[in-house]
Amino acid sequence: MNKFLIALILLLVVSCKDSKQHNDSDSSAKERISFVTNRDGNAEIYLMDIDGGNLQNLTNNDSLDFSPSWSSDGSLLYFYSKRDGNAEIYSVDTNGKKLNRLTDHPAADVLPAPSPNNDLVLFMSERDSLSRNVYMMNKDGSNIKRLTQNKFYEESPAWSPNGQKIIFTRQLRDSTDDSHAANGEIHIMHSDGSNVQRLTNKEGYDSGAKFSPDGKKIAFYGAKNNQWDLFIMNSDGSNLYNLTNDTIECYSPDWSPNGKWLVYTAGTKGVYNIWKINLETKQKTQLTNTTGRNEGPVWK
Incomplete structure (x- = not known):
């Protein structure tokens, strides 16, 4: 093989590697995290990059704004x-410009x-x-x-990827339970x-369940020893394990x-911030650092 051909092959390999790194960087740059924070005095919905930078107040309103959830194409919250x-x-x-109200009812819609x-x-x-139940509507608020x-209180609905x-939380109360x-x-x-089928059967309150992108796993938060931790299980409820097992409260996971x-x-004593954890290495990274509450993150 002559020197020219070897040089050409090396050039192509380096070019492909650079192109892949550029594409990976572009893909990561398009990902953002939305969350709720009271850093401005009341609950507002913010956007940030996945490293915690480029903060943007999306709602900027004097009233409570809570529980953001991305459309699958990332164009709406x-x-x-x-x-x-x-x-x-x-x-x-x-951009926080095109706001649409989808429900209009005296009861709370959340x-x-x-x-x-x-x-x-x-x-x-x-x-x-008789209590808070699961509803569905068209994206424009109709039907x-x-x-x-x-009669059981319910919360935290989420779709499977297909x-x-x-999945959702249902509060089950024994007749002798006055908690x-x-x-x-x-x-x-x-x-x-x-x-309707029950997936978890453990002591303590479990909620905030989300399917993994491939639909094979479910992450949620649950009580253990009077504290919240993150748990992961298979989509059929099997192979349940405690992911965080932390000394501070951990809740509201999103993939x-x-x-x-x-x-x-994660946090304690009224100070909560946004973190991320690598599922393989268990590496934890703090993304926000304020007093008060930063919570309910969703990753898109």
Whole structure:
């Protein structure tokens, strides 16, 4: 092989490597994390890069704004707000300019979760029910349907990646249990509300469940020894383990798009910040550092 051919091959290898690194960098640069913070005096929804930089106040309103959730294409964030008097569901673009109110009901409508195909939005509501139950609507707020109806308090709905299943928390209360939180367990059902099944069966309140991007795992937070930790299990509820086992409270996990990280809330005594943890190495990285509350992160 002559020297010219060897030099050409080396040039192509280096060029391909540089191109891959550039593409990986571009992909990472497009990822952002949304979260709730009260650093401005009230709960606002912020955006930041995945390293904690480039902070942006998205909602900038005097009323409570809470529980952001990304559309699958990353063009919108859904959240709930009390800016019009009571808790209603809204959507907003990533510039904070195009705000749309999606619900209008005297009951509280909270915790929106758009479907993988962006056509539907799950949310929790107290309307027409004995407690807070799971509802679904079109992305424009039309065609509202109730998916569950019972006396048990429910929260934290989330879709499977293929849109066929929904996971959520249902509070199960024994007749002798007079505690405030009782026992919350993770449940799963078909996207039409049928075939409800219980996935967790552990002591303490479990909530905030999210499917991994490949649908094989579920991350959630649960109580252990009077403290919150992050747990991971298979999508059928098997192989449950404590991921964080930390000395401070850890809750509200969300997956990175590549499934290698979880972003979450951690803190104690009224000071909570956003962290991320590498699932393989267990490396933890703090992304925010303020007094007060930074919580409910979602990674897109």
